[in-house]
Amino acid sequence: MENQHRSTHQPIRTVLKVINLHQEEKDIIKLAADNNRHAQQKIYVKHAPKMLSICRQYIKDLHLAEDVMITAFMKVFTNLKNFEHKGSFEGWIRRIMVNECISYLRVQKKVGFLEDEYYVEDTFNNIESHFSVDDIQSLIDGLPDGYKMVFNLYCIEGFKHQEIAKMLGINEGTSKSQLSHARKMLQEQINKQKNYVNGTE
């Protein structure tokens, strides 16, 4: 009986908890928007590890990635008044982070895109990967910055080619071809690693 009772109340409790959390987040955002340093720190502590991970996807140097994350957080706090609580707050921060990474790569590293329209509807081997996160990161790090951006935006962030083209100021075809090149390169690298592993065996 007691167990049943507890189980019926569990969802309500969680819902209440979620609502409370949501309300708490709203309050903190409001405080942070008014330059309350404590609230700002709370937001930073909560989101920074995830955001640094995202920045690290685009920028190989962890220190540079952290720099970019800090400037992106600056933008988060200065634009906090414009946040309309429509989507998730994390998603909003994430978008700012990604944009900051892109602008860093484009402005600081002057990454350009070759406007070629070559891409193939490649059937990427649906291999079950057993890569660790570090392996994945090193694979992505191996890509040129242009390929890396498009790959991250398409495969990790889930943007469409049209959106990526708009974000990077390139043609949709170029975005597709960049992704195609990135995939090809990744496949080659994975094959190399496989061969290396096979060879050692």
Next chain:
Amino acid sequence: MEPNKLEQDFKQKLEQRTIQPTEMAWDRLDAMLSVTEEKKKKPNRTWMYMAASFLALLLVGSLFLNQESQNAQNGIENNNNTVTQGKSERNITLEHTVKPTVITNPVIKQQAAVAVSTNKTAPAKNTEVKKEAVKNNIEPTVNKEALAATITNDAVKVKTGPAKITVDAANLLASVESTGVTEQVAATGKPKKQSVKVDSNSLLTSVEGELNESFRGKVLQSVAKNYNIIKSSVASRNHE
């Protein structure tokens, strides 16, 4: 072009990853935030100061302008008053100077009429006139000159008198013409006295007019200058 299994695996694993930033990172962000806060606050304050100082300048400027215009008006009025007073005073003095001559004229005429018999009385009257004139320091000389002028005029009159009489006698028959002649005579006789009077008056008035004009001009110029200075300063403040 859908993300394949490998890419989905990439995504999942990357989504779960977190990288703890260095402790320095928050300190840097904190410093940057405080810097931008100061920057944000300062411009607002400076803007407020600018607005306040501008308003104060406007107030002071408008007050200055009002005062200036009032002063200018008062000054002009005062000047006019003084000038009119001066005019009246001078007119009075002129009248004073003229009156004695008018008074003396009968005396001299009497002298001419009675001949030299009343010479002794005439000097006495003259001395009386002089005594009266002594009150005004400059007048005696003027009186003397006026006396001399009147005397010469009288002499001329005396000289012309017979001619007049002859002309009158000739024209007495024609009474209509005589009026014209008397008018002519009046016209011929009077001008010398009038010319003397008009000259002094016109000279004085012209001098006074010039004085007035110069004073007004000065005042107006100063007002215009001040106005322009304030205008330019206000304009430059706006530009700043």
